Amino acid sequence: MSNAPDPRRRPPAVKTLDHTVAAVPLLQGRVLLHEHTQPIPGPRPALDDDLGGVVMTGANADTRAFQLRADVGYQGTLLIDSAVYTTYTATAEEPFMAPPDELFGTVEHSLNFQKARGASAALTPTGYIPPASSRALKAVLREANRIERADTLVSLPIHVTWLNRENIGQLTEVCARIRHPKAVILFRQFDPLEQAKDVPSNLRRLFTEVENMSLLRTDLAALDVMAHGALCAGIGVRSSLRHAIPPDDKAQTGKGGGGPTYPHILMPQLMRFKGAEFLSKVYGNADPATCDCEECDGRSLDSFFLSDGETQREAENHNIYIWSEWVSNMASYPAGTERKTWWRDKCAAAVDRCALENQRIGVGASPKSGFQVPAPLKAWATLPVTP
Structure with a gap:
């Protein structure tokens, strides 16, 4: 009886880009767009x-990326x-999920497959790391440091x-002991940064x-x-x-029941995302904010209060234009104190404009009638600028 391996049980060969090309210089300074995979991707x-x-x-994601x-x-740049x-969910024994449809699938094969489908760098297939699951977190460290390639980001999908x-x-x-670059993804219903004051x-x-x-997979925290x-x-x-929820949770929404889904709009002056339905109501008896x-x-x-696909994509493009301009502005400041000060001052100005906008349209700052300052924005506007 032959002991030769059965070729049908080998992982299929994939053509991959050079795994010695480092991820860090390819990604340095970039703010990427997390795209969904339902429609055919467009420019x-x-x-x-x-x-x-x-x-x-x-x-x-691999098919849509290709x-x-x-x-x-x-x-x-593409991930x-x-x-x-x-x-x-990550465990102490198996922090990474190897491809489920591959016989003898390995993390190495998962990384190679991403590169073969067009990824600039590869993300580890890390499972969700629950609160206080120290053994799972340490297992990610252990397995990540066994990866011998330069093109890898270690995904850290952690509860906030x-x-x-x-x-x-x-x-x-x-994180300091993981020798590869790291990619944190925060988990919680609604905004993870509102989970606790010190987050x-x-x-x-x-x-x-x-x-x-x-x-x-975040919002302006990026x-x-x-x-x-x-x-x-x-x-x-x-x-x-813009966040993730644990595997066993069901996504909660700010309104009960079903119904149409409307876009969320990034407001340039207030530096926050608000639902189109809310904007339609709050500007019902006042001149609405506009965008150039x-x-x-x-x-x-308030004109994005439509549920069709064209309006959704227009709203998405508006959001991208706004935050992309901020990224460009940020990049014009030297890294360090100048850049941090620019960001702090920009956030502080948005906090002040929130009250002015409520005053302009004649409403209070309650959640139902007017604009409130998000807790993370208030923190970014007031935390000290460190060297």
Whole structure:
């Protein structure tokens, strides 16, 4: 009887880009767009080629990424995040989820496959790391440091309570010991940075004390970490891609029941995302805020109160134009105190404008009648600027 391996049981050969090409210089200083995988991907003219890029996110991310490269001709920076953390929880024995449809699938094969489908760098298929699951976090450290390639980012899909006062020290220590660049993804229903008062400052601490940290699948927190030394960051194109929820949770929404889904609009002056339905109501008896970005050209922000696909994409492009301009402005300031001060002052101005906007349209600052300052924005506007 032959002991030769059965060729049918070998992982299929894939053509991969050179894994010795380092991820860090390819990603340095970029804020990427987390795209969804439901529609066929199309070009996003709002993205800055020098400072931006795409993270194709979710089921079929590899297929959509390949289409973006091959069919659309996209040549920019690209990551593939199949988001295994939405269904798989990391354990002390298996922190990474190898490809489930491959016999003898390995993490190495997963990384190679991403590169073969067009990824500029590869993300580890890390499972969700629950609150206080120290053994799973340490297992990520152990397995990540076994990876012998330069093109890899170690994905850290953590519950936001890892940023609480009790856990931030251990998280920082583990991140510092992982020798590859890291990509944090925060989990919680609604805005993770509103989980506790010290979360925004502890997130800054993590990114200040550990080199080559990234924050993916987030909102304007991407710009805060970029101002404070992040390698790169990623902003979700829709609210569902601006945070993640644990595998066993069901996504909660701000309104009960079903009904149409309306876009969330990034307000340039107030530096916050608000639902189009809310904007339609709050500006019902007042002149609405307008936008002069290339997508809007003076359009009123309450006019996005439509649920069709064209309006959704217009709203997405508006959002990208706005935050891409901020990324470009930030990049014009030297890294360090000048950049941090610019960001602090910009956030402080937005906090002040919130009260002025409520006064202009004659409403109070209650959640139902007017605009409130988001807790993270208030923190970014008031935390001290450190060297």
